[in-house]
């Protein structure tokens with residue numbers, strides 16, 4: 324654990340007077356629909372709080388004013404259900420360092436079809452992609468969409484992992500051997516990085532397996548996974564920018580994923596110490612700064 328933490332520290336960019344706005348990360352979150360506005364907000368604000376400079380949300384028209392009203396800090400594009408969605412998102416892609424696809428996306432066929440084309444356009448540009456929540460629903464329907472794309476990280480919870488495992492390997496989840504199950508899924512997807520969240524988080528790029536058992540809390544309120552995927556969007560960019568020499572031969576994406584898992588669990592731990600059973604994801608987001616300093620800036 325301590326060695327892996329040091330690798331995360333190695334990828335954190337220094338804050339200097341020489342940088343311009345945007346250099347430490349321009350992240351896009353694809354998600355947000357009629358039902359779900361909290362999830363994309365949690366992901367996008369977490370990216371900013373971890374240290375990204377700009378955070379965009381690409382959501383449906385209806386969701387946009389709601390998400391804008393949560394925060395003046397997010398740039399919100401009401402484009403995901405427009406007939407030109409792929410073009411409208413595509414024109415921003417050259418300016419983005421990473422995409423987080425799925426928080427609060429929902430499962431509407433039109434939206435999923437647009438997201439499929441956005442994924443293809445992002446892959447063509449080599450943009451790192453974190454896929455979470457309903458983005459994983461899409462991947463379970465069409466695993467070929469992400470097959471072999473080594474700049475992708477999937478962040479399934481228990482149910483999402485079983486669904487993917489069934490779709491890709493034809494296996495229901497083997498609860499006994501979580502390390503083996505995550506390793507096999509990653510290998511079958513062509514070394515896409517997989518983060519299986521749970522009591523311990525198990526992370527693999529199909530070659531190595533890392534486990535994160537940082538102390539969190541017993542609270543399982545919704546939105547914690549969104550904090551994780553949004554944070555990961557920034558950390559993936561930082562890790563790829565830092566390169567493999569700073570991650571000691573480990574895949575940069577593996578190190579980024581370990582960082583996001585550790586941070587999310589530490590936020591949960593700190594928030595729970597203050598709020599106990601009433602802890603919600605908003606309380607955890609308030610802990611991102613202090614948790615980050617404690618873990619990675621010591």
Ligand SMILES: NC(=O)C1=CN([C@@H]2O[C@H](COP(=O)(O)OP(=O)(O)OC[C@H]3O[C@@H](n4cnc5c(N)ncnc54)[C@H](O)[C@@H]3O)[C@@H](O)[C@H]2O)[C@@H](O)CC1
Pocket residue numbers: 358359360361362363425426427428429456457480481482483545546548549
């Ligand atoms: N405030 C918000 O807007 C939130 C929206 N969310 C969004 O809600 C949508 C659906 O996400 P879900 O995660 O509910 O996915 P699913 O719709 O696939 O539902 C999974 C269900 O399984 C249950 N479950 C979880 N762990 C389990 C376990 N170990 N064994 C058995 N059952 C288990 C959960 O209670 C959940 O109801 C996504 O778009 C997601 O991003 C969530 O991110 C939570 C917060």
Ligand SMILES: Nc1ncnc2c1ncn2[C@@H]1O[C@H](COP(=O)(O)OP(=O)(O)OP(=O)(O)O)[C@@H](O)[C@H]1O
Pocket residue numbers: 456479480481520521522523524539540543544545546547548549550551584587588
């Ligand atoms: N049993 C557990 N014990 C400790 N931590 C856990 C446990 N289950 C999940 N976590 C942690 O909670 C965070 C979110 O994981 P979870 O499985 O709840 O995601 P999720 O279902 O996608 O969340 P969301 O509600 O945002 O969609 C992760 O950091 C994970 O490590």
Ligand SMILES: [Mg+2]
Pocket residue numbers: 455456480548549
């Ligand atoms: Mg989730």
